[in-house]
Amino acid sequence: MSVSHEALWSIGELAERAAATVKTVRFYSDRGLLPEAGRSGGGHRRYGPEALERLRLIRSLRALDLPLPEVRRILDDEEAAGPALEDAVAGRLRDLGSQLRALRWREAALRLVQECPPGERAERVRLLGAVAGRPSTDAPARFWRGWLPARMPARATAAFLEVAVPQPPAEPAPEQVLAFARLHAMTSSPCPAGAQPRPDVHRVAGPGGAAVLYTGLAEAYELTGPQLRRERTPRPGEALDAYVAAYASAYGTRDTRDFRRRLAGLLAAEPRLDRYWELAAVVISAPGGRPEPTPGAADGWLRAALDTDNAGAA
Structure with a gap:
C-alpha cells in the first residue's frame, strides 16, 4: 500500500x-x-x-x-x-560476564596494592600485574605438562590437569588473587639448573605406565577427599589401597608388604610441591572457609597413611 x-x-x-x-x-x-x-x-x-x-x-x-x-x-x-x-x-551477556570478571580481579588486585605496606608496593605491583586483568591458567598448565611423563596419553593428561590446575574464581577475594599471582609467578619461573621436570618415582613407570599411574592416583585422591574434609587422621583403608595399587600396576608388580616399604622409601626421597598446593587450596576455597582438598593434600595424607601402615606391620 x-x-x-x-x-x-x-x-x-x-x-x-x-x-x-x-x-x-x-x-x-x-x-x-x-x-x-x-x-x-x-x-x-x-x-x-x-x-x-x-x-x-x-x-x-x-x-x-x-x-x-x-x-x-x-x-x-x-x-x-x-x-x-x-x-x-x-553473546552480549557472555562478553559482559567476561568483562565483569576482569574488573573484579582488577579491583581485588588494586586493593592488595593499596593495603600493603608502602615498602612492598612496587614488588606487589610486579607480582599482580601478570594476573590483574584476565587471569590465565597457561603457566600452571605448562608447568604440569613439563612435570608429567613424556608421551602420556592426551586424555590422561587432560584429566590430571583438570584437578591439578586451579581455576581462578569469578568473584575473587583479595587473598585468592594474591595466591593465584604467587602461583603464576612460581610456575612461570625457570626451573633451577639440574632440576628434574618430574620425580623419579613417576619416571620409573615409563611412558607405558604413565596413564595407568595417573588414572589410579586420581581415583585414590578422590577417595581421600572425604577423609580430608572430615579431618581424619591418615590411616590404612580403601584410599591407601587404591594409591598403592596405582604404583604397583604402573610398575608391573603386586601390592605386597615389601612393595609398600619400598614405595614409602621412594616417595620420601622425592621433592614435594607443598607450596604449590598450599596456594592452589587458597585459590579454590571459599574465603574464610575450610581449604578444599587438592591432589597435593591428598598425596600427603596418603603418604602418611602408608607410613602408618608400614609401622603397624613392622
Missing part, C-alpha cells in the same frame, strides 16, 4: 518524532538500517511511520550495547524477537 506524500516526514521531522538528532537518523539511514519511503522533488529523503518504529527499535538495541552488525541481523530477522535477538543477547 502506498503512502501519500502528506504522510511522509523529512529527516528532521523523523528525528523530532523519535527524540533523536538529525545526525543519528542520517547515520542509520546511510547504513541502510532505516527504510526510505521516497524522495522529495529536491531529492531529500522522506520517511514513513515504519521508519519511526524501526528507529525506536534500533535505538533500544543500541542502548543494550549491541553492536551494529548484530542490530542488522536482528532487523533482517523476520520476527523482531526471534533467534537473531536471542543469540545477540546471549
Whole structure:
C-alpha cells in the first residue's frame, strides 16, 4: 500500500518524532538500517511511520550495547524477537560476564596494592600485574605438562590437569588473587639448573605406565577427599589401597608388604610441591572457609597413611 506524500516526514521531522538528532537518523539511514519511503522533488529523503518504529527499535538495541552488525541481523530477522535477538543477547551477556570478571580481579588486585605496606608496593605491583586483568591458567598448565611423563596419553593428561590446575574464581577475594599471582609467578619461573621436570618415582613407570599411574592416583585422591574434609587422621583403608595399587600396576608388580616399604622409601626421597598446593587450596576455597582438598593434600595424607601402615606391620 502506498503512502501519500502528506504522510511522509523529512529527516528532521523523523528525528523530532523519535527524540533523536538529525545526525543519528542520517547515520542509520546511510547504513541502510532505516527504510526510505521516497524522495522529495529536491531529492531529500522522506520517511514513513515504519521508519519511526524501526528507529525506536534500533535505538533500544543500541542502548543494550549491541553492536551494529548484530542490530542488522536482528532487523533482517523476520520476527523482531526471534533467534537473531536471542543469540545477540546471549553473546552480549557472555562478553559482559567476561568483562565483569576482569574488573573484579582488577579491583581485588588494586586493593592488595593499596593495603600493603608502602615498602612492598612496587614488588606487589610486579607480582599482580601478570594476573590483574584476565587471569590465565597457561603457566600452571605448562608447568604440569613439563612435570608429567613424556608421551602420556592426551586424555590422561587432560584429566590430571583438570584437578591439578586451579581455576581462578569469578568473584575473587583479595587473598585468592594474591595466591593465584604467587602461583603464576612460581610456575612461570625457570626451573633451577639440574632440576628434574618430574620425580623419579613417576619416571620409573615409563611412558607405558604413565596413564595407568595417573588414572589410579586420581581415583585414590578422590577417595581421600572425604577423609580430608572430615579431618581424619591418615590411616590404612580403601584410599591407601587404591594409591598403592596405582604404583604397583604402573610398575608391573603386586601390592605386597615389601612393595609398600619400598614405595614409602621412594616417595620420601622425592621433592614435594607443598607450596604449590598450599596456594592452589587458597585459590579454590571459599574465603574464610575450610581449604578444599587438592591432589597435593591428598598425596600427603596418603603418604602418611602408608607410613602408618608400614609401622603397624613392622
